[in-house]
Amino acid sequence: MEQRHLGRTGLRVSRIGLGTLTWGRDTDEHDAADQLKTFWDAGGTLVDTADVYADGSAEYLLGQLLDGLVPRRDLLIATKAGSVPDPDRRFDGSRGHLLAALDASLERLGTDYVDLWQIHAYDATTPLEETLQALDIAVSSGRARYAGVSNFCGWQLAKAATWQLASAGPRTRLASTQMEYSLLQRGIEREVLPAALDLGIGLLPSSPLGRGVLTGKYRHATPADSRGASEHMAPFVAPYLDDAASRIVDAVSIAADGLAATALQVALAWVRDRPGVAAPIVGARTAQQLRAALSVEALTLPDEICQALDDVSAPVHRYPDHDWSTL
Template sequence: MTTRLDTYRQLGESGLFVSPLCLGAMSFGEEWGWGATEADSLAIVDRYVDAGGNFIDTADIYTQGTSERIVGKALSGRRDKVVLATKAALNVSTRDPNAGGTSRKHLTQALDRSLRRMGTDYVDLYWLHVHDGVTPVHETLRTVDDAVRAGKIRYVGVSNYPVRKVVEWQMLARQHGLTPIVAAQYEYNLLTRGIEVEHVPAFAEFGIGQVPWGPLAQGVLSGKYTRENRRPSDTKRADGELTQGRLTDRAFDVLDAVGAIARETGESYARVALTWLREQPTVVSPIVGCRTQAQLDDLIDSLGLSLSPDARAKLEAVSRLEAPYPFWSWPADQMDKKMRGGLTTVPWPYGSNRTSA
């Protein structure tokens, strides 16, 4: 391993700086049947931190709380050097209606439990794991703002929220001087690009940094699946319904393009797919999950790779989604081109300078 993780990036419009890859801890613990042992998990954290990494992501629901306990143990003696993120909202008890969601009751209890499991008195980034569809945004916002003022939370992010709720949150925060969202965690990869329609422009508008999960689409973009072999024997999750549902004709077309670039550059499928994601404008730090140190080393080394314009164009062409709206709802740069005879623009909304073709 020659590449390091200590070229830090600003997280949205906050003053927080994080590594270009975030270490995901969902695989820490064996309760779900496919994770890493505690010893292996601790070794992975050591390798990540030794390489300059400072951003670790977990959740209260991961491996029934074991992930948080392992992360807390791994950070003993070096807690303040790491940006620690965890999440809450998913229901941890099917019998208690208040054991999930983003209500004041649940979030207050969930945060305190997470802090105890991790052996710390604060979390750097607290994610709302999902919007529960019931709790008003102002209740959730006031709850986390109180926790920020109490010193239990430093920054707030959202995961899997509808874009309308992201916008509502940011407007309320601006109007009332409350804690804004600085980061967003959604699935984003060459196979899953739906957030580009409305979420990504909103992130750019409100200064929200992306910390995407699923950069390899649950391993599909690693190249282990082929049209001829959709259930390889060397993976523990190959038969999962969600994974198998991703193996569409479009997915294999994307894999063909990734594979061609991988062969041309001498890189792996995973490195090519991860590099495409890292180079997206609002992406700050993709979350990478590993069960071995070797997997982590391979992904860290991908930081030395940059895709050529030709390679990016090929991946864009094969993975692009159909526009969901008629042309009059397109972003401003596309409207300019239609109405002004091919005017060349900086891709909206990441810039506004325009020059004639």
């Protein structure tokens, strides 16, 4: 699998990443092992998780598979901290919480370091410089090799990255930002993506298949074994089952037919090759689904197909716009 630099850093990652959102909950040890082995055999390196996925069970399961199944040195482990299961405070970006969460993640993963440590979300109740100091400490102590953020809006990302570049002393450059990005969700193109491109931050798109909708599986009905039929995942899928999404899914399917490809391959190739994208994070239920996603490695969309998909999925960006020449 092709490797790409993550932002303006020396870290190279596989251009498709493996997500573990459902590991330890919907995906058991056997299925997780099959997925990890499939991913590794295909040349994949970047595995993304978080301390709150299945209340820590995703990290623990990944840790159990390291070395016993796949050598630790062959994988780039990315995890996140900052989300808390507290309805009164969803995010905690305090230095104390973050560093304690990192230590707990390392213990569950059974490793001395993670390759990429990400702040899961912006915490408006904690000074940003305190949150960022946790990244500096994690990297300087060797517990993390690189650092990034997740779910930061445009101004938050720009402020964080600029602070790290402009502040005195040894600071850790932001390597990445993880955001939802697909043909069904292009909102980051307004401000987040321009900021990332300008500041040399690599984009790790989550839900690159529109929460599974872009595969076309929901065109006529909701499959009984799909996330859309799952009690706890159905609300996650539902926003992308409207008429606007259906038009985009139809366009993807038409493009797939013309290319003798699948809708999954077309949708994933589109987001994989967007400017600024380092590696879409793909989550699968089974190794078979993962193999279908990894088969996109051989596909590059023709320019006219990309333009047609751009047009049918174009978001409405009016004033204020980051590009004044379009006004």
